[in-house]
Amino acid sequence: xxxxxxxxxxxxxxxxxxxxxxxxxxxxxxxxxxxxxxxxxxxxxxxxxxxxxxxxxxxxxxxxxxxxxxxxxxxxxxxxxxxxxxxxxxxxxxxxxxxxxxxxxxxxxxxxxxxxxxxxxxxxxxxxxxxxxxxxxxxxxxxxxxxxxxxxxxxxxxxxxxxxxxxxxxxxxxxxxxxxxxxxxxxxxxxxxxxxxxxxxxxxxxxxxxxxxxxxxxxxxxxxxxxxxxxxxxxxxxxxxxxxxxxxxxxxxxxxxxxxxxxxxxxxxxxxxxxxxxxxxxxxxxxxxxxxxxxxxxxxxxxxxxxxxxxxxxxxxxxxxxxxxxxxxxxxxxxxxxxxxxxxxxxxxxxxxxxxxxxxxxxxxxxxxxxxxxxxxxxxxxxxxxxxxxxxxxxxxxxxxxxxxxxxxxxxxxxxxxxxxxxxx
Amino acid sequence: xxxxxxxxxxxxxxxxxxxxxxxxxxxxxxxxxxxxxxxxxxxxxxxxxxxxxxxxxxxxxxxxxxxxxxxxxxxxxxxxxxxxxxxxxxxxxxxxxxxxxxxxxxxxxxxxxxxxxxxxxxxxxxxxxxxxxxxxxxxxxxxxxxxxxxxxxxxxxxxxxxxxxxxxxxxxxxxxxxxxxxxxxxxxxxxxxxxxxxxxxxxxxxxxxxxxxxxxxxxxxxxxxxxxxxxxxxxxxxxxxxxxxxxxxxxxxxxxxxxxxxxxxxxxxxxxxxxxxxxxxxxxxxxxxxxxxxxxxxxxxxxxxxxxxxxxxxxxxxxxxxxxxxxxxxxxxxxxxxxxxxxxxxxxxxxxxxxxxxxxxxxxxxxxxxxxxxxxxxxxxxxxxxxxxxxxxxxxxxxxxxxxxxxxxxxxxxxxxxxxxxxxxxxx
Numbered sequence: 001x002x003x004x005x006x007x008x009x010x011x012x013x014x015x016x017x018x019x020x021x022x023x024x025x026x027x028x029x030x031x032x033x034x035x036x037x038x039x040x041x042x043x044x045x046x047x048x049x050x051x052x053x054x055x056x057x058x059x060x061x062x063x064x065x066x067x068x069x070x071x072x073x074x075x076x077x078x079x080x081x082x083x084x085x086x087x088x089x090x091x092x093x094x095x096x097x098x099x100x101x102x103x104x105x106x107x108x109x110x111x112x113x114x115x116x117x118x119x120x121x122x123x124x125x126x127x128x129x130x131x132x133x134x135x136x137x138x139x140x141x142x143x144x145x146x147x148x149x150x151x152x153x154x155x156x157x158x159x160x161x162x163x164x165x166x167x168x169x170x171x172x173x174x175x176x177x178x179x180x181x182x183x184x185x186x187x188x189x190x191x192x193x194x195x196x197x198x199x200x201x202x203x204x205x206x207x208x209x210x211x212x213x214x215x216x217x218x219x220x221x222x223x224x225x226x227x228x229x230x231x232x233x234x235x236x237x238x239x240x241x242x243x244x245x246x247x248x249x250x251x252x253x254x255x256x257x258x259x260x261x262x263x264x265x266x267x268x269x270x271x272x273x274x275x276x277x278x279x280x281x282x283x284x285x286x287x288x289x290x291x292x293x294x295x296x297x298x299x300x301x302x303x304x305x306x307x308x309x310x311x312x313x314x315x316x317x318x319x320x321x322x323x324x325x326x327x328x329x330x331x332x333x334x335x336x337x338x339x340x341x342x343x344x345x346x347x348x349x350x351x352x353x354x355x356x357x358x359x360x361x362x363x364x365x366x367x368x369x370x371x372x373x374x375x376x377x378x379x380x381x382x383x384x385x386x387x388x389x390x391x392x393x394x395x396x397x398x399x400x401x402x403x404x405x406x407x408x409x410x411x412x413x414x415x416x417x418x419x420x421x422x423x424x425x
Numbered sequence: 426x427x428x429x430x431x432x433x434x435x436x437x438x439x440x441x442x443x444x445x446x447x448x449x450x451x452x453x454x455x456x457x458x459x460x461x462x463x464x465x466x467x468x469x470x471x472x473x474x475x476x477x478x479x480x481x482x483x484x485x486x487x488x489x490x491x492x493x494x495x496x497x498x499x500x501x502x503x504x505x506x507x508x509x510x511x512x513x514x515x516x517x518x519x520x521x522x523x524x525x526x527x528x529x530x531x532x533x534x535x536x537x538x539x540x541x542x543x544x545x546x547x548x549x550x551x552x553x554x555x556x557x558x559x560x561x562x563x564x565x566x567x568x569x570x571x572x573x574x575x576x577x578x579x580x581x582x583x584x585x586x587x588x589x590x591x592x593x594x595x596x597x598x599x600x601x602x603x604x605x606x607x608x609x610x611x612x613x614x615x616x617x618x619x620x621x622x623x624x625x626x627x628x629x630x631x632x633x634x635x636x637x638x639x640x641x642x643x644x645x646x647x648x649x650x651x652x653x654x655x656x657x658x659x660x661x662x663x664x665x666x667x668x669x670x671x672x673x674x675x676x677x678x679x680x681x682x683x684x685x686x687x688x689x690x691x692x693x694x695x696x697x698x699x700x701x702x703x704x705x706x707x708x709x710x711x712x713x714x715x716x717x718x719x720x721x722x723x724x725x726x727x728x729x730x731x732x733x734x735x736x737x738x739x740x741x742x743x744x745x746x747x748x749x750x751x752x753x754x755x756x757x758x759x760x761x762x763x764x765x766x767x768x769x770x771x772x773x774x775x776x777x778x779x780x781x782x783x784x785x786x787x788x789x790x791x792x793x794x795x796x797x798x799x800x801x802x803x804x805x806x807x808x809x810x811x812x813x814x815x816x817x818x819x820x821x822x823x824x825x826x827x828x829x830x831x832x833x834x835x836x837x838x839x840x841x842x843x844x845x846x847x848x849x850x851x852x853x
Binding site: 016299312 | 493734
């Protein structure tokens with residue numbers, strides 16, 4: 001307690017300097033945490049993408065005609081037959097889901113009623129194993145529904161309310177893109193930030209025409225997502241994918257086509273970098289860019305705070321001199337100053353962190369919009385999406401770094417004070 | 426009390442000033458990167474886009490799925506689809522609020538897709554300049570499309586005059602002014618032939634240059650200099666493209682407000698022909714908003730970082746000079762005793778901050794020049810290292826930082842002005 005009182009008294013000694021230091025620290029942590037949060041929503045698991053650490057994505061495939069050589073390659077969705085051969089047989093996977101590569105914007109209505117525009121995902125039954133939807137009513141469409149092309153749909157409670165004014169609508173008929181579907185299940189709304197799991201309605205892709213399109217013999221309009229078995233390293237799954245890939249390439253050689261791997265399927269971090277089909281996303285460049293930004297946000301305030309700490313410590317020369325005269329070592333003085341400052345940094349860091357959470361809530365629509373996609377729903381932020389254990393670890397880490405960077409050199413200089421000079425006056 | 430005096434004071438406290446100098450240097454370089462990009466961007470946004478999207482809409486035509494209960498008749502074929510779509514266009518033209526309906530292929534503003542071509546020009550002496558320009562967007566449009574987006578001629582021709590050119594000479598092409606860059610003056614080739622690559626023929630075909638229009642940009646964020654294009658007629662031979670064609674509408678002044686709602690309400694009854702129907706209508710204002718969202722987000726993020734850095738400078742100077750003023754109370758008092766006015770005390774302190782910035786700026790400029798040489802900044806129309814832009818941006822950064830310094834130092838300096846010599850020197 002005495003320690004805290006000491007710190008408080010020291011701060012009060014120089015109210016303006018202290019105020020400026022605290023404001024500067026809070027501001028730095030605030031912006032740093034906004035950057036961290038913007039990144040975390042892309043990679044940290046939250047429902048229904050609660051298995052992000054175990055997911056691998058094969059959004060696209062790349063193929064070339066052996067006759068023309070690999071320089072002329074075609075990139076995009078793949079055919080059902082290719083995806084089944086490439087991924088469905090994975091032994092290291094708990095589930096492999098195939099789905100239509102794009103979200104469809106479709107009119108949803110009750111028969112004879114005006115329609116609302118919704119985002120619709122055409123997928124297979126395994127999609128509901130790869131992602132953890134919370135069903136309020138009913139169940140997903142089953143494997144056999146999917147195989148037989150039965151028109152069943154899963155919808156969100158939001159869409160159920162819009163159409164029916166209630167959520168217990170299992171067994172009711174709705175029109176999606178003017179085609180009748182029977183509701184098999186109603187799930188909780190999904191945030192647009194769950195980039196793959198998000199939609200308003202899910203239908204079996206076996207009931208749509210696009211899913212059957214095939215070009216370049218093996219390409220089509222489908223993607224796949226793989227959920228690795230618990231305890232299996234993603235690298236193992238990728239290795240197995242490689243074996244299936246080589247096998248499939250041998251198999252299709254007589255057709256005159258060959259797939260290019262481009263290190264697919266991708267883990268969550270790689271997937272978050274970019275959606276391009278014709279090259280592997282550059283995770284390294286993305287990391288470098290983020291680290292540069294964080295360094296700027298960390299270093300400039302650190303230099304700034306250094307100069308402030310330097311001034312504050314000059315006022316305390318006599319005190320430090322006395323401590324040294326009574327036998328305190330330089331290291332112990334540096335350690336005391338660092339600890340003292342860490343408390344202040346932490347307090348300011350908490351203010352900055354709270355500000356960043358408030359900011360993320362207030363400006364979620366602007367902050368988290370997904371590039372140029374036009375979606376039927378605004379991005380919605382929840383505590384479970386924004387705050388994780390890792391978030392607190394980041395706050396602590398950045399506070400610590402800021403403290404060492406801003407106090408380290410001035411504390412060392414202060415500890416080197418000449419005892420006689422310091423307590424002379 | 427000249428600059429020399431300020432300099433001596435600066436050096437007397439060089440340890441504390443070194444921190445400030447390092448901060449100013451780092452911030453100056455980062456600010457330069459940001460200002461440089463914004464400079465290029467503002468330049469581009471302030472250029473003419475070449476199109477006018479007020480009162481314009483994109484109409485999407487969809488088809489009923491053969492699985493839907495309301496599907497009519499037997500399987501559609503290409504010719505029935507095209508016929509039905511043309512009928513929808515005709516009905517759109519007859520709506521009272523509609524001024525023009527354009528049909529085009531990969532041509533409307535903000536369209537993420539494009540078609541490109543190569544153009545060769547045969548000079549008077551008969552030498553073909555092969556690939557005089559390549560990868561140039563080609564926009565295949567009906568004359569009304571030009572009226573919808575109000576393209577303008579390079580010599581002040583109105584959209585109507587430009588559209589009339591295409592109507593009179595369906596085989597001709599309209600080129601953007603400056604399309605050949607420095608190589609050929611576009612004004613000298615009106616009425617002459619150029620060879621335009623035709624993907625249908627897989628070969629070049631001669632086309633007469635019937636007019637020169639202003640360049641048309643993809644979006645306001647693109648550079649005018651790199652926005653040359655070729656405009657050709659969407660004629661009967663392009664009917665096969667109708668399935669992928671775009672339908673754009675200009676609505677009469679004052680009638681845009683409820684256009685989407687009214688049209689969508691009439692869509693099931695008046696705009697369902699065969700299995701084709703109007704599935705979606707979007708205003709170009711909202712298309713523009715979505716399409717430029719990423720650029721705007723990026724601009725905003727950079728501005729936030731810029732403000733953050735400036736606030737840091739402000740806080741840094743405020744803190745340091747506040748402390749300094751307190752330390753120097755007796756010095757300031759002494760200055761006043763020997764004749765310094767409050768004003769000169771104030772000016773000296775501000776001068777200290779500004780001199781520090783002045784000393785740091787040449788070093789920062791040197792780093793900026795190196796960064797531009799390494800292409801770490803924004804690309805302008807003539808590359809990365811453009812001297813006028815570089816100096817302009819160094820200047821802008823200097824001014825912004827100087828303003829922040831004056832703000833940061835002014836508060837403690839005012840305190841210094843108020844020092845009462847008698848009280849301050851009481852102990853001495």
